Amino acid sequence: MHVLITGAAGFxxxxxxxxxxxxxxxxxxxxxxxxxxxxxLLDVNEPRPPPDAAVEMRxxxxxxxxPEQLRSALxxxxxxxxxxxxxxxxxxxxxxxxGMGINLDGTRTLLDACRELPEPPKLxxxxxxxxxxxxxxxxxxxxxxxxxxxxxxxxxxxxxxxxNDYTRKGFVDGxxxxxxxxxxxxxxxxxxxxxFASSILREPLQGEQAVCPVPVETGIWIMSPRRxxxxxxxxxxxxxxxxxxxxxxxxxxxxxxxxxMLAAMERAAGTEALERVRxxxxxxxxxxxxxxxxxxxxxxxxxxxxxxxxxMDEVLRIFLEDDRITPGA
Amino acid sequence: MHVLITGAAGFxxxxxxxxxxxxxxxxxxxxxxxxxxxxxLLDVNEPRPPPDAAVEMRxxxxxxxxPEQLRSALxxxxxxxxxxxxxxxxxxxxxxxxGMGINLDGTRTLLDACRELPEPPKLxxxxxxxxxxxxxxxxxxxxxxxxxxxxxxxxxxxxxxxxNDYTRKGFVDGxxxxxxxxxxxxxxxxxxxxxFASSILREPLQGEQAVCPVPVETGIWIMSPRRxxxxxxxxxxxxxxxxxxxxxxxxxxxxxxxxxMLAAMERAAGTEALERVRxxxxxxxxxxxxxxxxxxxxxxxxxxxxxxxxxMDEVLRIFLEDDRITPGA
Numbered sequence: 001m002h003v004l005i006t007g008a009a010g011f012x013x014x015x016x017x018x019x020x021x022x023x024x025x026x027x028x029x030x031x032x033x034x035x036x037x038x039x040x041l042l043d044v045n046e047p048r049p050p051p052d053a054a055v056e057m058r059x060x061x062x063x064x065x066x067p068e069q070l071r072s073a074l075x076x077x078x079x080x081x082x083x084x085x086x087x088x089x090x091x092x093x094x095x096x097x098x099g100m101g102i103n104l105d106g107t108r109t110l111l112d113a114c115r116e117l118p119e120p121p122k123l124x125x126x127x128x129x130x131x132x133x134x135x136x137x138x139x140x141x142x143x144x145x146x147x148x149x150x151x152x153x154x155x156x157x158x159x160x161x162x163x164n165d166y167t168r169k170g171f172v173d174g175x176x177x178x179x180x181x182x183x184x185x186x187x188x189x190x191x192x193x194x195x196f197a198s199s200i201l202r203e204p205l206q207g208e209q210a211v212c213p214v215p216v217e218t219g220i221w222i223m224s225p226r227r228x229x230x231x232x233x234x235x236x237x238x239x240x241x242x243x244x245x246x247x248x249x250x251x252x253x254x255x256x257x258x259x260x261m262l263a264a265m266e267r268a269a270g271t272e273a274l275e276r277v278r279x280x281x282x283x284x285x286x287x288x289x290x291x292x293x294x295x296x297x298x299x300x301x302x303x304x305x306x307x308x309x310x311x312m313d314e315v316l317r318i319f320l321e322d323d324r325i326t327p328g329a
Numbered sequence: 330m331h332v333l334i335t336g337a338a339g340f341x342x343x344x345x346x347x348x349x350x351x352x353x354x355x356x357x358x359x360x361x362x363x364x365x366x367x368x369x370l371l372d373v374n375e376p377r378p379p380p381d382a383a384v385e386m387r388x389x390x391x392x393x394x395x396p397e398q399l400r401s402a403l404x405x406x407x408x409x410x411x412x413x414x415x416x417x418x419x420x421x422x423x424x425x426x427x428g429m430g431i432n433l434d435g436t437r438t439l440l441d442a443c444r445e446l447p448e449p450p451k452l453x454x455x456x457x458x459x460x461x462x463x464x465x466x467x468x469x470x471x472x473x474x475x476x477x478x479x480x481x482x483x484x485x486x487x488x489x490x491x492x493n494d495y496t497r498k499g500f501v502d503g504x505x506x507x508x509x510x511x512x513x514x515x516x517x518x519x520x521x522x523x524x525f526a527s528s529i530l531r532e533p534l535q536g537e538q539a540v541c542p543v544p545v546e547t548g549i550w551i552m553s554p555r556r557x558x559x560x561x562x563x564x565x566x567x568x569x570x571x572x573x574x575x576x577x578x579x580x581x582x583x584x585x586x587x588x589x590m591l592a593a594m595e596r597a598a599g600t601e602a603l604e605r606v607r608x609x610x611x612x613x614x615x616x617x618x619x620x621x622x623x624x625x626x627x628x629x630x631x632x633x634x635x636x637x638x639x640x641m642d643e644v645l646r647i648f649l650e651d652d653r654i655t656p657g658a
Contacts, residue, residue, distance in 0.1 A: 096498060134574055145474045146490075147575065154494035158487045161475075165483035169425060245463050246476065 001026065001034050002077040004121075006064055006110065007085030008041035009048065011187055012126070012228060016082060017041055018050035019229050021057070026080050027237030029122075029173060034079070042073045043085070064106035070113035080122040080236055081172075083110055089130055089152035089288070090191035096151055103155035111162060115171040123163060123172040124236045126179045126228075127248070129221055131157040133291045140293045142250055142300045149291050150193075160248045167247050175235045175243060177306075180223040180253030181292075183261070183315060186323035193288040197222060200258070201265050201316065204276035206325055213282035216259040219294030223253045224309050224318040231306050242304060252298035252308040254315065264312035268320070330355065330363050331406040333450075335393055335439065336414030337370035338377070340516055341455070341557060345411060346370055347379035348558050350386070355409050356566030358451075358502060363408070371402045372414070393435035399442035409451040409565055410501075412439055418459055418617070419520035421481035432484035440491060444500040452492060452501040453565045455508045455557075456577070458550055460486040462620045469622045471579055471629045478620050479522075489577045496576050504564045504572060506635075509552040509582030510621075512590070512644060515652035522617040526551060529587070530594050530645065533605035535654055542611035545588040548623030552582045553638050553647040560635055571633060581627035581637040583644065593641035597649070 003020060007013050017039055020026070025033040040058040041047035049057040062069030064085045074081075085106060092099025107125070114121055132140060133149030148154040163174035184205075185198040196213050197220055203210035223231070231251055266274045298308070309315050332349060336342050346368060349355070354362040369387040370376035378386040391398030393414045403410075414435055421428025436454070443450055461469060462478030477483040492503035513534075514527035525542050526549055532539035552560070560580055595603045627637070638644050 143474045145472045148490065148494065149497065149574070151494055151498065154490050158490050161477065161483050161487050161490075165477065165480055168478065169480065245478070 001028075001036055001079035002038045002040065002075050003036055004040045004042060004073050004078055004081045006042045006073075006081070006083050009043035009045045010084060011185060012182075012225070013041070013043065013047070013082075013084050014050070015225055015229050016084070016232060017057070019233065021050050021053035021055045023233070024055060026233075027239070028079065029240050031237060031239035031242070033237075037077070038075075040073050042069070065101055065109055067109050067113060070110055071116070074113055074117060074121075076118050078117060078121050079119070080124065081110070081114065082124045082232060082236070083107065084126060087152070088190055088192040089128075089150055090193050092152035092155060093150055094191070099151050099155055103152065104158055107159045108162065111166045111172060115166070120170055120172050122236050123174045124232055125159060125163055125174065125176045126232065127156045127160050127176050128153065128178055129180055129292050131160070131178065132293045136293050139295045139297050140250060141297045150288060164247045168245070173240050174247045175238070176248045177231055177235050178248070178250045179228060179231075180221040180251060182225055182228055183222040184319035184323065185225065186319075186325075193285050194220075196285070197261070200277050201261060201319065204265060204273040205269055205316075205319065208276065210277050211280045212258060212277050213280060213285040214258060214289050215281065215286065216257065216262065216279070218258050218286070218290060219255060220258065220289065221253045221255050221292070221294045221296060222309070222315065223251065224315045226318045226322060227307065227309050234306060238304060249301055249304070250296055250298055252301040252306050253296060254309045254311070255294050255296070256312050260312055264316050267313065268316045330357075330365055330408035331367045331369065331404050332365055333369045333371060333402050333407055333410045335371045335402075335410070335412050338372035338374040339413060340514060341511075341554070342370070342372065342376070342413050343379070344554055344558050345413070345561060346382075346386070348562065350379050350382035350384045352562070353384060355562070356568070357408065358569050360566060360568035360571070362566075366406070369402050371398070394430055394438055396438050396442060399439055400445070403442055403446060403450075405447050407446060407450050408448065409453065410439070410443065411453045411561060411565070412436065413455060416481070417519055417521040418457075418479055418481035419522050421484060422479055423520070425480055428480050428484055432481065433487055436488045437491065440495050440501060444495070449499055449501050451565050452503045453561055454488060454492055454503065454505045455561065456485045456489050456505050457482065457507055458509055458621050460489070460507065461622045465622050467624060469579060469625045471626075479617060493576045497574070502569050503576045504567070505577045506560055506564050507577070507579045508557060508560075509550040509580060511554055511557055512551040513648035513652065514554065515648075515654075522614050523549075525614070526590070529606050530590060530648065533594060533602040534598055534645075534648065537605065539606050540609045541587060541606050542609060542614040543587060543618050544610065544615065545586065545591065545608070547587045547615070547619060548584060549587065549618065550582045550584050550621070550623045550625060551638070551644065552580065553644045555647045555651060556636065556638050563635060567633060578630055578633070579625055579627055581630040581635050582625060583638045583640070584623050584625070585641050589641055593645050596642065597645045
């Protein structure tokens with residue numbers, strides 16, 4: 001089968017293309033593993049192939065809003081699409097039209113391009129905790145109403161509904177997974193309101209200073225990059241029948257407070273690391289973050305075989321093993 | 330103020346333009362009545378003005394998907410828009426692209442045209458019980474998750490989220506009301522799956538034969554046209570502060586079974602009328618209709634001053650008073 005990854009130059013896209021190339025197979029509609037013969041990496045920035053990939057990699061730089069780009073990225077053999085291309089929360093809030101263009105129109109364009117394929121491909125779509133906001137129950141369940149209070153969240157919730165309906169119509173075989181905030185992300189801070197959830201750990205562990213813009217008692221629902229990749233692959237592998245009619249799923253994440261995150265870092269790297277974090281409350285970010293729920297009843301995800309990180313120490317160990325850039329390197 | 334009605338040539342549009350012209354005013358952002366100086370009727374079919382309208386009426390035939398049509402229908406003085414243009418459920422299911430085009434793209438185009446106005450207009454949008462489906466609680470509450478199982482329902486749910494976010498951003502002042510199935514609609518059957526909820530009453534009361542495609546024990550959540558118009562006007566009149574952050578509302582409707590509908594008709598027009606109804610179950614329609622919920626806890630709507638029809642006898646009386654075409658006339 002052929003596989004397409006959009007937003008492939010991002011950090012999840014890079015880790016996913018590496019994991020797919022190493023694995024060499026994906027589940028078909030019935031969940032049976034089928035060899036991958038080609039992976040197409042599409043991104044607005046020139047994507048780079050994973051080193052030493054044993055699978056044929058096609059690289060394509062292009063805009064997700066352009067139907068022609070998508071038609072050329074998809075082949076009659078495309079059986080799975082990982083649609084990671086997105087504008088992050090802070091950016092979608094600051095530039096409404098860009099968010100609507102990439103997050104909504106881009107997804108619609110992709111769905112319509114998938115409809116033209118001879119067979120409905122699996123479509124894996126990471127959604128977000130940002131579909132929740134405002135008045136919410138204390139614990140979010142699978143049947144909790146999505147009440148986004150950011151444009152990013154609204155765009156994700158709209159895409160969820162579109163993918164569910166395109167799936168019902170048999171145009172795609174959609175699998176929507178609402179991701180917790182990813183921590184610890186490698187690289188640099190981005191425009192996501194939640195970027196601090198990585199930078200307050202990543203920077204100190206790499207010998208740099210960091211700013212924490214929210215109070216230490218702030219609760220947050222997180223997942224390590226390794227678990228995110230595993231979840232996207234598992235969600236794709238699962239037979240269509242396991243997903244059933246409702247293709248929108250809250251993943252199983254780890255609920256921690258910022259205080260617990262910092263305490264785990266102190267255990268892992270000492271007081272020295274902790275002292276690199278400066279508390280500098282930012283009202284705008286605190287408002288967005290405390291508007292997102294932190295506690296989930298992830299019954300359905302666990303029943304489908306998805307897994308959460310065990311604890312904050314594991315989350316940090318994964319960062320140190322997979323992504324830390326040694327200070328001075 | 331100027332008022333725009335889209336889908337103005339439809340039956341709700343016609344009743345609404347008549348009611349607005351008679352009333353001559355609408356609430357402003359604070360709920361204070363302001364005189365209406367002009368009503369623009371936009372429809373893909375040439376709209377007709379209500380007879381003897383005391384308010385200036387502008388008639389415009391045009392496609393809701395065309396930004397130029399919307400720009401010319403809106404004026405700097407437009408303070409309220411009733412967005413009624415839509416493709417009905419059966420048609421949106423049969424022609425997916427038409428449904429997406431009118432119900433989703435049309436609404437988006439309207440929202441973007443409203444953004445260009447000097448002041449965010451009130452935007453009244455009738456949504457539908459069709460946003461629900463699949464596994465649901467027995468009684469639908471205001472915080473029940475929307476789980477559409479038709480393209481029409483998905484498109485309505487998507488528009489709800491868009492309008493809520495455009496409102497949050499200050500681009501429009503949205504008011505989304507989920508309407509029960511309207512009964513008794515005047516005129517002819519249409520392509521809505523729910524069209525029988527009117528035709529099994531309207532046709533016999535007008536001396537004609539009718540077919541009932543669902544079992545008599547089927548429950549259905551209904552509202553008379555008179556109450557629908559009252560609800561749209563009340564929803565528009567209300568101060569923005571009364572609506573608050575969550576602009577999506579389940580209206581208060583009347584829950585009845587088909588058996589109760591027919592019994593009320595027998596009371597109103599005798600056995601003769603009842604005998605004009607032939608039971609002819611249709612699996613496709615029954616599947617759609619029984620997939621919609623029939624029982625609602627309409628706490629918020631009632632608290633905001635919306636009202637349901639008292640009983641089935643009242644619903645029939647309203648039809649006889651407002652809309653019945655006397656047999657042979």
